[in-house]
Amino acid sequence: xxxxxxxxxxxxxxxxxxxxxxxxxxxxxxxxxxxxHGALVxxxxxxxxxxxxxxxxxxxxxxxxxxxxSAFLAVVALGMTFVIVTGGIxxxxxSLFALGGVLAAWGSQYGTAVALLLPLAVCGLIGVLNxxxxxxxxxxxxxxxxxxxxxxxxxxxxxxxxxxQTYLVDKSTFFAALGQGRLLGVGVPVWIALVxxxxxxxxxxxxxFGQYVYxxxxxxxxxxxxxxxxxRTKITVYTLSGLCAGLAGALNAAWxxxxxxxxxxxxxLEAISAVVIGGTLLTGGSxxxxxxxxxxxxxxxxxxxxxxxxxLDSAYQQVVSGAFLAVVVIAQTWLGRRGRRT
Amino acid sequence: MTQLTLGRVTADRDRLxxxxxxxxxxxxxxxxxxxNVAFTPHFLSAENFRxxxxxxxxxxxxxxxxxxxIGTEGVxxxxxSVMALATSLVSLYLGYGPWIALLVAVAxxxxxxxxxxxxxxxxxxxxIVATLALMVAGRGLALVLLPQLKQVHDPGMAALGSGAxxxxxxxxxIAAGLALLTxxxxxxxxxxxxxxxxxxxxxxxxxxxxxxxxxxxxxxxxSGAFAAVxxxxxxxxxxxxxxxSLGTLMExxxxxxxxxxxxxxxxxxxRIGGTVAGAxxxxxxxxxxxxxxxxxxxxxxxxxxxxxxxxxxxxxRGKR
Numbered sequence: 324x325x326x327x328x329x330x331x332x333x334x335x336x337x338x339x340x341x342x343x344x345x346x347x348x349x350x351x352x353x354x355x356x357x358x359x360h361g362a363l364v365x366x367x368x369x370x371x372x373x374x375x376x377x378x379x380x381x382x383x384x385x386x387x388x389x390x391x392x393s394a395f396l397a398v399v400a401l402g403m404t405f406v407i408v409t410g411g412i413x414x415x416x417x418s419l420f421a422l423g424g425v426l427a428a429w430g431s432q433y434g435t436a437v438a439l440l441l442p443l444a445v446c447g448l449i450g451v452l453n454x455x456x457x458x459x460x461x462x463x464x465x466x467x468x469x470x471x472x473x474x475x476x477x478x479x480x481x482x483x484x485x486x487x488q489t490y491l492v493d494k495s496t497f498f499a500a501l502g503q504g505r506l507l508g509v510g511v512p513v514w515i516a517l518v519x520x521x522x523x524x525x526x527x528x529x530x531x532f533g534q535y536v537y538x539x540x541x542x543x544x545x546x547x548x549x550x551x552x553x554x555r556t557k558i559t560v561y562t563l564s565g566l567c568a569g570l571a572g573a574l575n576a577a578w579x580x581x582x583x584x585x586x587x588x589x590x591x592l593e594a595i596s597a598v599v600i601g602g603t604l605l606t607g608g609s610x611x612x613x614x615x616x617x618x619x620x621x622x623x624x625x626x627x628x629x630x631x632x633x634x635l636d637s638a639y640q641q642v643v644s645g646a647f648l649a650v651v652v653i654a655q656t657w658l659g660r661r662g663r664r665t
Numbered sequence: 666m667t668q669l670t671l672g673r674v675t676a677d678r679d680r681l682x683x684x685x686x687x688x689x690x691x692x693x694x695x696x697x698x699x700x701n702v703a704f705t706p707h708f709l710s711a712e713n714f715r716x717x718x719x720x721x722x723x724x725x726x727x728x729x730x731x732x733x734x735i736g737t738e739g740v741x742x743x744x745x746s747v748m749a750l751a752t753s754l755v756s757l758y759l760g761y762g763p764w765i766a767l768l769v770a771v772a773x774x775x776x777x778x779x780x781x782x783x784x785x786x787x788x789x790x791x792x793i794v795a796t797l798a799l800m801v802a803g804r805g806l807a808l809v810l811l812p813q814l815k816q817v818h819d820p821g822m823a824a825l826g827s828g829a830x831x832x833x834x835x836x837x838x839i840a841a842g843l844a845l846l847t848x849x850x851x852x853x854x855x856x857x858x859x860x861x862x863x864x865x866x867x868x869x870x871x872x873x874x875x876x877x878x879x880x881x882x883x884x885x886x887x888s889g890a891f892a893a894v895x896x897x898x899x900x901x902x903x904x905x906x907x908x909x910s911l912g913t914l915m916e917x918x919x920x921x922x923x924x925x926x927x928x929x930x931x932x933x934x935x936r937i938g939g940t941v942a943g944a945x946x947x948x949x950x951x952x953x954x955x956x957x958x959x960x961x962x963x964x965x966x967x968x969x970x971x972x973x974x975x976x977x978x979x980x981x982r983g984k985r
Contacts, residue, residue: 412793462976463930465740465793469917470972477965485960592801595794605794638808645802652790652798 354658359602361654362614366621373628380631387510391578393623394516395420395571396593397616401516401523402567403594404615405560408527410540410607411464413561414591415453416568418475419446421587423572425479427498428490428582435498438577442569449475450565454558468561472591483584492580502577512574519567524612536560540607589641596648597622604655686978690926690942697949705956715834719902721948722840723748723895725941727915728922729847730888732940735923736851737864737884738932739792743781744892744919746803747774748912751896753811755822756906763821771893777803778889782882796885800916807908814907817900826901836898843891848937857935860884864932921947921968925975947971 373380399416406413423442431438449471456467480486492499504511527533535556538546547553576582599605600621601614622644629640685692701708727744734741751770758766777799784795828835851857859880863870871877892912900906924930925946926939950971954964 456973456977460977462973466920466924466930466976467973469920470969470976473914473917473965473972474969477962477969480960480962480965485962589801592797595797596801599794605791638805638812641805642802642809643805645798645800645805648801649784649795649798652794653784653788656788656790 357654357658359611359614362600362602362617362621366617366624369621369624369628373624377628377631380627385627389620389623389627390513391510393619394510394512395575395578396590396597396623397516397619398519398571398574399568399590400594400597400615400619401519401612402560402564403591404598404601404603404610404612405523405527405536406464406564407595407598407603407605408536408540408607408610409557409560410543411457411557411560412468412595412605413453413564414465414468415449415471415475416564416594417587417590417592418472418479419449419565419568419587420572420575420590421584422446422475422479423569424576424579424586425483425490425572425582425584426569427573427576428492429482431490431492431496431498431577435496435501438492438498439570439573442573443566445478446475446565446569446572447562448565450562450568451558453565454561457561458554458557479584483582486584489584490582492577492582494580498577499580500577502574503580510578512578515574520612520616527612532556532559537608540609542608592648593622593644596644596651599648599655600651602655605652687927687936687939689978690939690946693925693946694942694949697946697953701949701953701956705953708956711832715829715832715837717945717948717952718837719834720952721944722834722836723899723902724915724918724922724948725840725944726843726895726898727892728919728940728944729843729937730891731916731919732923732926732928732935732937733847733851733860733884734792734888735920735928735930736860736932736935737881738867738930739785739881739884740796740920740930741778741781741885741888741892742793742796742916743777743799743803744888744895745912745915746800746807747777747889747892748896748899748915749807749908750774750777750803750810751893752900752906752911753807753908755897755900756811756815756817759817759819759822763819763825767897770897771890774889774891774893774896775886776889778886778892779882781889782885785885786878786881804908811906811908814905814909817904817906822901823904825898826904836902839894839898843894844937844941851935851937856880856883861933861935864934866933917968917972918944918947921972921975924979925971927979929979930976 379385399420403413403416423446426442426445427438430441453464453468453471456462457464483489492502494503501511501515506514527536535546535551538549538551539553539556543553572587575586597618598610598615599618601611601616601618603610603614625643625647626640629643707713727748731741731744750773754770754773755766758769781792781796781799784790784798785792788795825835830838851860859870859875862873862875863877863880867877892915895915896912899911903911922943923940924943926941926943927936928934928939947968950967951964954967959967
């Protein structure tokens with residue numbers, strides 16, 4: 324009898340134990356499913372409830388409005404998803420959204436190229452700065468991006484004569500058409516958001532960079548040991564987030580045909596909420612873009628319903644959004660804990 | 666021989682850096698004071714000092730609670746919204762007398778803090794996310810309770826806002842008292858030691874049998890209560906309740922004061938004296954920029970740069 328033979332029963336015993344643990348698997352699978360697709364189910368239920376309760380909910384105008392306002396937030400949430408999957412957070416997106424809009428409106432007098440490239444360049448640069456401070460100098464993401472939020476707001480005030488100047492976009496330009504135009508009956512920003520999400524999902528799922536993003540968020544030290552370029556990946560995601568916020572701001576300015584200076588405050592919270600609601604864990608290492616899109620739609624449906632209940636004002640929206648975020652986070656933590664026990 | 670000298674030089678440089686990290690904030694305050702004495706007209710007057718001190722008081726009180734949260738390796742982003750909630754509650758309950766209004770407002774802050782603490786301690790939510798949720802909900806609740814700005818006509822509140830003892834405004838006395846109390850709690854009480862221990866290493870604190878959850882909940886409750894007190898004092902000074910704008914970006918100012926004051930974001934250490942100096946430094950910086958007619962845009966950019974520099978300077982200590 325060799326030692327291997329003696330050892331043999333042991334793994335079997337372990338296997339039997341595993342089988343015993345396997346017994347309640349449907350429940351665990353259910354909790355994993357709830358974590359990943361709970362938002363989608365909630366969205367379907369919310370849309371059904373809203374459609375049955377409010378006559379005007381399913382009108383073309385209302386749906387168009389919801390789709391448009393979702394599109395801008397969705398582009399911001401796209402970049403935020405990459406950042407959160409690496410285990411970081413970007414609080415500067417609201418300010419960058421506003422800054423991008425103002426720069427685009429100012430730049431639109433020199434043509435569409437300037438109107439798009441100027442906000443992308445400035446917001447992208449601030450994103451690079453965030454990334455370098457976080458990845459190379461190893462500063463906490465929330466404090467760096469909080470400072471960037473303040474700095475970008477200051478920059479916005481500086482280029483708008485302390486907030487008193489509102490630049491207008493000429494309605495006849497191609498740039499304005501990017502915001503106001505329609506393609507097959509659906510607003511152009513909606514198409515842009517959908518295309519960007521498809522591209523982003525491909526990048527996150529199918530490219531080496533996407534795998535690095537998951538690896539860095541899962542375990543930074545392990546990622547570094549296996550040769551992933553941790554710093555470069557982080558700098559790229561914060562740059563991406565800056566670019567997304569700037570682009571969303573530019574598109575929003577094209578839609579509003581003006582660079583409104585007071586936009587975007589609180590948008591970072593909306594974007595983070597959407598990403599978290601969509602099933603991406605704030606601890607990093609897991610998440611998916613389609614969830615963020617569902618999260619954005621869910622937030623916008625809830626806002627739309629609250630808006631339609633005439634007696635409720637936007638203050639209730641904040642209460643509901645905050646409570647909703649808390650409930651989602653509690654549910655996720657709970658489900659995550661159950662998942663980990665397997 | 667060269668090796669030895671080199672070693673000594675590095676050690677000296679290390680010590681110098683640590684000294685700068687610990688006491689740089691006082692140096693910064695001193696430099697700003699000197700610059701202002703030299704270049705700002707009418708800076709050296711009792712009236713000006715009183716104005717500056719009254720303005721810094723609410724920020725300082727919020728920063729004290731924030732220092733405790735940061736000491737546990739957490740953060741409290743809901744403080745600005747708690748101030749707004751407190752100002753709404755004060756307005757609503759002023760009819761029952763200023764003391765009742767004050768108590769209700771502080772109780773409101775305590776409840777928000779307890780909610781934060783429960784989410785963090787019992788559910789295990791990250792402090793940034795938990796307090797973010799309460800930040801959104803808190804501001805909304807404040808606006809639901811009081812939809813727009815309301816003047817506060819109450820002799821008690823007016824006295825609180827503009828009264829003084831021996832030339833020292835009540836606001837400054839209250840802020841100083843709370844700072845002393847917090848410093849005492851951190852340095853001399855079991856609770857303070859437990860707080861620092863769990864900020865240093867949560868697993869170690871748990872293994873040592875410290876009441877981790879209780880300490881966390883108390884810390885966030887204290888932060889909520891401090892923010893509510895700051896909200897009440899700001900209401901008294903402005904003689905108006907403005908839930909839309911009161912306390913916006915306050916979380917940023919408070920975190921800056923704490924971090925500039927030498928409390929590391931990695932937890933395990935709380936410097937109350939540094940936090941007081943940090944709050945004064947930000948106030949002086951803002952006042953200097955405004956007095957020399959720099960627009961708000963540049964003030965915000967300058968603040969952003971100061972925050973990044975302060976965190977950058979504190980970074981080495983976190984690594985060690």
